[in-house]
Amino acid sequence: MRLRPFRIFPKSANPSPSGERLGRGLSNCTCARGETPPPAPPMKERGVSRAGAILAFFIAALGLSAPAAAQLEVDITGGIAQPMPIAIPGMPTPSVANTPAGDTASLGQRVADVVTNDLKNSGLFNPLPKSALETVTQAQTNAPDYLFWRQSGAQALVQGFVQLNGDGTLTVGCYLFDVLAGTELTRNGFIVQPREWRSGAHKCADLAYSRLTGEQPYFNSKVVYVSETGPKTNRTKRLAMMDQDGANHRFLTNGQTIVLTPRFAPKDQIITFMSYTANRPRIYTYSLDSGSTRLVVDLPNMTFAPRFSPDGRYIVFSMAVSGNTDIYRVAAGGGRPERLTTSPGIDTGASYSPDGSRIVFESDRSGTQQLYVMNADGSNQNRISFGGGRYATPVWSPRGDLIAFTRIGGGFNVGIMGVDGSGEKILTNGWQDEGPSWSPNGRVIMFFRTGQGSGKADLWSVDLTGVNERPVPTPLDGSDPAWGPLLP
Amino acid sequence: MERSERTGLGLSVVGHIGLLAILSLNLMSVRKMPKLSEPMDVMLVDKAGLTSAAPEISKEAPQAAEAPDVAPTIQDAPPPEPAPAKPQPAPAPKPAPAPTPKPAPKAAEPPKPTPPAAKPAPPAPPAKPKPKATSLGTDFLKGIPVDKSAGKSTAPRAAAISPLAMNGLAALIASQVKPCYTIPAGGADAASIVSKIRLRLKKDGSIAVAPEVVGNLGVNPANQPYLRQMNEAATRALQRCAPYKLPADLFEAWQDIVFTFRPAQMS
Numbered sequence: 001m002r003l004r005p006f007r008i009f010p011k012s013a014n015p016s017p018s019g020e021r022l023g024r025g026l027s028n029c030t031c032a033r034g035e036t037p038p039p040a041p042p043m044k045e046r047g048v049s050r051a052g053a054i055l056a057f058f059i060a061a062l063g064l065s066a067p068a069a070a071q072l073e074v075d076i077t078g079g080i081a082q083p084m085p086i087a088i089p090g091m092p093t094p095s096v097a098n099t100p101a102g103d104t105a106s107l108g109q110r111v112a113d114v115v116t117n118d119l120k121n122s123g124l125f126n127p128l129p130k131s132a133l134e135t136v137t138q139a140q141t142n143a144p145d146y147l148f149w150r151q152s153g154a155q156a157l158v159q160g161f162v163q164l165n166g167d168g169t170l171t172v173g174c175y176l177f178d179v180l181a182g183t184e185l186t187r188n189g190f191i192v193q194p195r196e197w198r199s200g201a202h203k204c205a206d207l208a209y210s211r212l213t214g215e216q217p218y219f220n221s222k223v224v225y226v227s228e229t230g231p232k233t234n235r236t237k238r239l240a241m242m243d244q245d246g247a248n249h250r251f252l253t254n255g256q257t258i259v260l261t262p263r264f265a266p267k268d269q270i271i272t273f274m275s276y277t278a279n280r281p282r283i284y285t286y287s288l289d290s291g292s293t294r295l296v297v298d299l300p301n302m303t304f305a306p307r308f309s310p311d312g313r314y315i316v317f318s319m320a321v322s323g324n325t326d327i328y329r330v331a332a333g334g335g336r337p338e339r340l341t342t343s344p345g346i347d348t349g350a351s352y353s354p355d356g357s358r359i360v361f362e363s364d365r366s367g368t369q370q371l372y373v374m375n376a377d378g379s380n381q382n383r384i385s386f387g388g389g390r391y392a393t394p395v396w397s398p399r400g401d402l403i404a405f406t407r408i409g410g411g412f413n414v415g416i417m418g419v420d421g422s423g424e425k426i427l428t429n430g431w432q433d434e435g436p437s438w439s440p441n442g443r444v445i446m447f448f449r450t451g452q453g454s455g456k457a458d459l460w461s462v463d464l465t466g467v468n469e470r471p472v473p474t475p476l477d478g479s480d481p482a483w484g485p486l487l488p
Numbered sequence: 489m490e491r492s493e494r495t496g497l498g499l500s501v502v503g504h505i506g507l508l509a510i511l512s513l514n515l516m517s518v519r520k521m522p523k524l525s526e527p528m529d530v531m532l533v534d535k536a537g538l539t540s541a542a543p544e545i546s547k548e549a550p551q552a553a554e555a556p557d558v559a560p561t562i563q564d565a566p567p568p569e570p571a572p573a574k575p576q577p578a579p580a581p582k583p584a585p586a587p588t589p590k591p592a593p594k595a596a597e598p599p600k601p602t603p604p605a606a607k608p609a610p611p612a613p614p615a616k617p618k619p620k621a622t623s624l625g626t627d628f629l630k631g632i633p634v635d636k637s638a639g640k641s642t643a644p645r646a647a648a649i650s651p652l653a654m655n656g657l658a659a660l661i662a663s664q665v666k667p668c669y670t671i672p673a674g675g676a677d678a679a680s681i682v683s684k685i686r687l688r689l690k691k692d693g694s695i696a697v698a699p700e701v702v703g704n705l706g707v708n709p710a711n712q713p714y715l716r717q718m719n720e721a722a723t724r725a726l727q728r729c730a731p732y733k734l735p736a737d738l739f740e741a742w743q744d745i746v747f748t749f750r751p752a753q754m755s
Binding site: 071072073074075076077078079080081082084155178180181212213214215 | 654657658661662665666667669670671678698713714715716717720721722723724725727728741742744745746747748749750751752
């Protein structure tokens, strides 16, 4: 689609008289230096025929390279990165029935609201406002009113139904349509207990999200974090857990002792964390099913910064032994710790790669906090961070390709880099942003932001582009978020 | 080494030296190189025409070139009609290529990122075209004769559609599709997937056959999960921007188009 001026020097056995120039738009007429080109001089036979021959040659050459059946080819280079308009109308019910979570008609609207919120928060979708939606009837759930949705501007449509089953469970029927093509893209039905209706809605949002983006789902997941309240000097810190969107919030500990750095086990509903129980900072596990707490390493030493291995069998943590802090590994059920690092500095913040073969951690062995990667047995330790400033709290992405971290330079910022330290990118620029945690699909990072002066911390999320940053609602202040696995 | 071999080798060496001497002598008599004539400008175009456009050289005065209008000027007289074609031997004057004027801009249409000043002004029908992110109007061929010629030349036109016209047509189509091409900020390397999509259009610029993926480039194990989505984004762009406003007299050229979507250079 570009016209390239091209200059050739025709080989001439009999040079043409200087008057014979190839006018008519083909030539800029460099012959007449300093003069404006003469207005379309009449062409003379000889020069023209040679020009024609040369032109014909080039056209023939072009014609050979692109066979002149002449399929018109159009290149579209680059596009616009903007959220996809999507319509999520309230879900009808085949027959209104009462459930412990309200009647099925109102549930249909609330399910659509949860789906709308999930997709909007991903930053990749732009749900139409309610005023632009039409009411969907039960009969339309698998045969949408394409004409209406096309003129609404939506490119995709999520709709479905909510139905109470004979055994007291709910079925959330979820359908995804391509509005422009007029086709159904996917569908699924989710059976949930009425009090877990939100889980059905998150699964519906996950279905649409992963089909439309090609990413793994992440909406149906939970977050554990440290809920904070009280004055700066005497904060009450409790473990709390909630859905990824802030709903279903509950406290896990009573706040009598300070807790820090909660981390989810990859599959089981177990959390490991550090607690100052009996004024001795040590790591514990907490079972979400039974609510019981257990000390992991029964030694007098200070233990902290715990994290599960991807298979859930081990916990890596840091332990201070006679003034030297190193990284250790212990079976999740407890036992004798195995030492992985031996350097004289502080080695801490260990995080496994998703295949369990390597560990990223921070160490001040070079003089300042920097990130290192080693094999899971402690061998082959290599520094990967070389940007300005210090680096802390590395976390390996569940997809394996990136490491999130806190960079400490002028302030605290959350960033990402390749597992070899390449392609470093800072994602946030608050006053003090730290403690990243990956969503189960590795597309979003949750972290906490402390305000300047106030010392108040809040949870935030940001996607890998760094553009889509938003606060995560919590009833009190929040810090140290840990994103849990995708729920079944 | 046998005697005969030695002789042969010797002869060969002597021969080569002789040859070198003769060639070296040749250099002594420096001949005047033929003088290079003045440079000539030619253009290389990306697209070949439907048929060879090698011009039969006219002896008549060329038709005056006329630049297409880019944007209307306020209070301007209507752009001059191209001079009416002198009655030529054969073709009856075709009706003016009239793209059907849109009744009214659809209200609920997604906003097109277009400054209203960039509206092209087609010469003949004062129809208001859909606002598009382009300054290229359907009259982009004005001044490049396609069918009718105001020139007095009696030489037959060689080409159905010249490469220049093909280029302009491709640019016009691209300018109408591009504003509709949005893709999600995909993960690892998704933007390096190139989608080739075939689109067949009706004469009114609407879609005749649903867009069809005819090929992909740049697919690797890392971005494979996004292949379907990237193809769908390209397909959606074509559906979203239809119908297209294209010069009716070139229908033969644009009724069947292969698009190459290259998302890599995202803006």
